[in-house]
Amino acid sequence: MTTLIIGANSEIAKGIAISVNQTNERLIIISRNIEFYNDNIFKNIKIIETSSYNENHREAAVKELNVDELSRVFICHGLLHDDTSYPEKKLSEFDPTSFLNILNANTLTPLLWLKHITTQMNHKNECKFVFLSARVGSISDNKLGGWYSYRSSKAALNMLLKSAAIELKRTFKNVKLIAFHPGTTDSPLSKPFQKNVPKGKLFTRDFVADALIDITNKTQIDGELSFIDWQGEKIDW
Template sequence: MSDVLIAGAGSTLALALAEHFQKAGHRVIGVGRTATGAGPYDLTFSSDYSETSLAEVALRCRRAGVRPNLILCCVGVLHDDLVIPEKRLADIQSQHLAHYFAVNSILPVLILKHLVPLLNREAAVKVAFLSAKVGSIGDNRLGGWYGYRASKAALNMLIRTAAIELARRHREVCVVALHPGTTHSPLSEPFTDRIPKGRIYAPQQSAERLARVIEGLTPEDNGQFFHWDGTRLPW
């Protein structure tokens, strides 16, 4: 039984992924803003995602013998009490952009910084981040959603850069960005009325698709950006 560590453990998709991997026989460890014994986690650790807190989580994981073969980062924001995707340049506000980058770009790479030393160095290991197709610069044909698009594009660059560095230390590592598709969740709820029903997926369906992609990854896929169907997306 190998360890799977999920950051952003309380999100709808994270919970579905945890349930999938637990049913597959893995020990699943959750890291989130609120630790709870409920849900499909064998161990949970609370963190506010500050560097001090993440360092403490890493220490507690070591003490618990956590050596993940897979780290999944499900941290991200599309809308909340502070931000909503901007449609026009006139909608942009500096504090909103800062919030998008703080949550979607900076927190994931800090999570990677502090948790990657836990990875099992004696096996092939994988690190997967939930990104978004709208973060692809090459695929942007509609415009809008400035802060979300830009912060996910920044996340993709951080992932690509970290993948290059980590491969120098661990030949069997694979670090990727994943596009999960539009999943029924509080994150997507305000926007689902404009999306065809066949393109909105149940959390369990999205989790199964992502798990299939993850399970098929090899070190040759390191530093790539994948659609939920396994095809590569342009940066």
């Protein structure tokens, strides 16, 4: 069993890496920042450092993989705020440059990893791809509005994955796609929004990682895209 974690410097990704590394399974990580993985506990893993997530670097990273050995792929990119953008409360705050930046990180980048990996992959290979999505990407769950860019980037990711699942079902009988909502997890991404989280509902990366690995292992390969949360419960689109 070989696990690949992409965007491995994400807090949730680190939790997944720690958990997988405690088993005998092979672990490969791809990240722009590999500092966390310089620790001696990770001495047996394969590390692919990339200076950016642009198309050339992505293709170069995939070439370093033997994609047919992959049994689980966790794609952990996510951008909610940075130095230049913050989730919109009002339409007047919507900025096209920030929107495209968020769309690039949350939607395009994960899909292109799937494209490049499956393009190289043997059609018989058995592999589960898990994408870190978010409940706020659910259109039916949107009761509060706001967060225009982040919400729509995750809704668009889910739609792209839905189309990919339909296509892959025809040719890759043993591939499964999962869009996962981790719940509010203590990380740089959620940091500015943690004060209103109810007691006991701010999860550690390790708690979420263990739940995600367990759910991934239990999820059947059925040719469908599953949109599920940290309890393994289905989320409405």
